[in-house]
Amino acid sequence: MGYAQLVIGPAGSGKSTYCSSLYQHCEALRRRIHIVNLDPAAEHFDYPVSTDIRELISLDDVMEELGLGPNGGLMYCMEHLEDNLDDWLAEELENYLDDDYLVFDCPGQIELFTHVPVLRNFIEHLKRKSFNVCAVYLLDSQFITDVTKYISGCMSSLSAMVQLELPHVNILSKMDLVKNKKDLDYYLEPEARVLLSELNQHMAPQYGKLNKALAELVDEFSMVNFVPLDLRKEKSIQYVLSMIDNCIQYGEDADVKIRDFDPDADD
Numbered sequence: 001m002g003y004a005q006l007v008i009g010p011a012g013s014g015k016s017t018y019c020s021s022l023y024q025h026c027e028a029l030r031r032r033i034h035i036v037n038l039d040p041a042a043e044h045f046d047y048p049v050s051t052d053i054r055e056l057i058s059l060d061d062v063m064e065e066l067g068l069g070p071n072g073g074l075m076y077c078m079e080h081l082e083d084n085l086d087d088w089l090a091e092e093l094e095n096y097l098d099d100d101y102l103v104f105d106c107p108g109q110i111e112l113f114t115h116v117p118v119l120r121n122f123i124e125h126l127k128r129k130s131f132n133v134c135a136v137y138l139l140d141s142q143f144i145t146d147v148t149k150y151i152s153g154c155m156s157s158l159s160a161m162v163q164l165e166l167p168h169v170n171i172l173s174k175m176d177l178v179k180n181k182k183d184l185d186y187y188l189e190p191e192a193r194v195l196l197s198e199l200n201q202h203m204a205p206q207y208g209k210l211n212k213a214l215a216e217l218v219d220e221f222s223m224v225n226f227v228p229l230d231l232r233k234e235k236s237i238q239y240v241l242s243m244i245d246n247c248i249q250y251g252e253d254a255d256v257k258i259r260d261f262d263p264d265a266d267d
């Protein structure tokens, strides 16, 4: 059985930086992970790329040869990947050992995890190859600066959860940029009553019922929870990794104890 993280989230949310930090963290622990680039538009990497979609197709070639723009070109590349799951991807996966741990650095186009079936079919393929897969959804911490951004972040994450149907860990990235730690407590344990009152202040009265439904969805059903990630702190990376490992049952024999970590403690 293999293990895989599918690292998704909006453009610029910090996916590649997360992959790079995770790689360094694991390297220091002498733990082997492989990072796979699934972004046909990527140019620079701070981690060793183990498998690269650009060997199958590159965005520049598609834009030049088909006259497509960056977004249309990217979707074309991803559909090409979908068409090649049983040959190119299957062959690439044969290069890994049975219990290898792969981290897929995905493009940030939101349609990939809202309604286009490419990633879903990609995941089905991984599952058929006996991979335990976890979706790791990154959201920029700037989304917790006001309630409307926060709700929109929750809804985009929720849409990925519904679309991909995978064990799912939501990460609040770039925590080093959060100056007001009060924001953090407020949004990490949101209360429907407080969310609703804030939403109502921001929006016209006719949205009252919608606001109530959204606030209750976030609070009462605990459908969307975010784990803060501060890449400056090894313990924060370790905490996030332990949560993900737990979801995909990696290292069960190694007795993973996520409760033992205090992610806010200094290293």
Ligand SMILES: Nc1nc2c(ncn2[C@@H]2O[C@H](COP(=O)(O)OP(=O)(O)OP(=O)(O)O)[C@@H](O)[C@H]2O)c(=O)[nH]1
Pocket (backbone or CB within 6 Å): 009, 010, 011, 012, 013, 014, 015, 016, 017, 018, 039, 106, 107, 108, 109, 173, 174, 175, 176, 177, 230, 231
């Ligand atoms: N301060 C701070 N900046 C970060 C952090 N993570 C990423 N960034 C910056 O955010 C920008 C985007 O980071 P990327 O890792 O390229 O984001 P991405 O999600 O891979 O972006 P796309 O490939 O465009 O989808 C870069 O300028 C990073 O340096 C972080 O933890 N803290």
